[in-house]
Amino acid sequence: MGVRVAGPTHRFAAMGEHAIEAVGLHRSYRSRTGWLRPQRREVHAVAGVDLTVGHGELFGLLGPNGAGKTTTIKLLNTLLIPTGGEARICGFDVVRQTREVRRRIGYVFGGDRGLYDRLSARDNLRYFAELYGVPGREQKRRIAELFELVRLTGREDDRVEGYSRGMRQRLHIARGLLHRPRVLFLDEPSIGVDPVAARELRQTVADLAATGTTVLLTTHYMAEADELCGRIAVIAGGRIQALGTPAELRHHADGRRVLEVQAYGVTDGQLAAIRARPGVREVSLAVHGAAQVLGVQSDAGVDVQADVLRELDGVRLGRVTARQPTLEDAYVAIVNRAAEPTPVAGPVPA
């Protein structure tokens, strides 16, 4: 079982006290395969999410692919109807008061899609301004203001098909802000964006939060969440596994040390063997270009370096470093714990 972080309350706070409130949010999908002997499968994409986000807060929802981040956002922004639980945005129910919710939210997702490529950036914003009911006399000023905010001034009349991914992403943000939403959902906005553009995006998001807009940001870039978010929820397996400030989340890796080994050609068998060594808590393997970076978290009092190097006998090795755990290590620990067959619901740091 995952950890319910907001408590099992089924009563919402006073109307609109929080920007976002979700209680026991569920969403499952049914699929059918085969004709002669049809097999039905039910997938629980979101399996009981409880969370509250205050007005003006920049809140991060962090998790691996398929953890339920996008589904949670789509349940909160009315694109999907939950199969269980309830959610409110600024006090309005996402199922029954859809239009009220939609007036107050903006939604921006990452990637190349979501814009009319053959129209200019200005035409895109003009159309969405009409859709979102921005008064005609205000549209011109608002659109110019937003081009300024997302640093696209001078490129307004270019067709979107000629935009770089970073520029599209900034245009997306401008589109999401046209009607001055009180809550902005940002679903992996920096995916596929180069580091410079990602930094500009982060600056734009930080500026927004500074103006009092509530932002719910999903990402799987730990550094991004660490830099921007006041609080972070780690979601895995459709449940929130941990929630707190970045400093609080780091406690999930307390009492551990991390050994990092740069290697070339580590096999699954070797990984399993390292995982089985006494004192080893987590093992991760990331690929950076041609090299692999093996991360081994162990109990702080156990030096596993000799054991790990012995298991890697025959593998070409690069740099070997030992360090204190970071937020990313805490995240890996939380996600791996959630993936275990019988996960233990541990206490969540306050």
Place this chain on the structure above:
Amino acid sequence: MIAVGALLHVKQLSRSPFEIAIALFVPVVQATLAVYLFRAGGEPDRLLEAAVGAGLMGVWSTVLFGSGGAIQNQRWQGTLEMIMLAPRSPALVLLPVTLATGITGTYAMLATLAWGRLLYGIPLDFAHPVAFPVAVAGCIAGLGMFGLLLASSFVLLRHANALANMLEYPIWLVSGMLVPVTALPGWTGPVAAVLPTTWGARAVHEAASGGPVWPALAVCLAISLACLAAGWVLMTYVERRARVTATLALA
């Protein structure tokens, strides 16, 4: 909102290389087909009727594939979720899309007539030269409204293009766009009578060849308005269903 939306969707549609290629070649093919069909039938004096019929087929194809294709394209490009998320009635959000397909469909009519004139020397002697453009405009507006009803099913189905393919030929055949309704089996009569395309096609044909234009056009618009109302109600239901079944996005 409807006017700006329709204008921008026309802009988006008319800049697609695929749409441009289709718009260039399909009218030639349809004009040729119609002309040879009527010549083979020993009715060379009815070539204008043939060209108008071919033009109507083009308008219908544009509206049908425009409505289905536009919804499907928007699903592909991720804008369907974005527009459905607007705090408006879902029908109001999609009406500009279907109207835009009707407006681009006007080109099919004009191009077919132009090709008919250029390639086959068909004289454009309309019996009611004033009523003809009015009938075409009314027919296109009617088809745009009918398109909304179709669009509601396209929103619900991930494979909207399959439904569009299935509807193209039966509808233009039953509606008497090229072949008179009277030449078809009797059982098609009631089906034809409730389709706005039948009455729109009749109004346009009568404006071209002579006959009472306005009653047919009035029936076309009345049925189309009923389709608009049905589409409006259905779209609200469909939008909710799409949120339940998660079909607004590709995955």
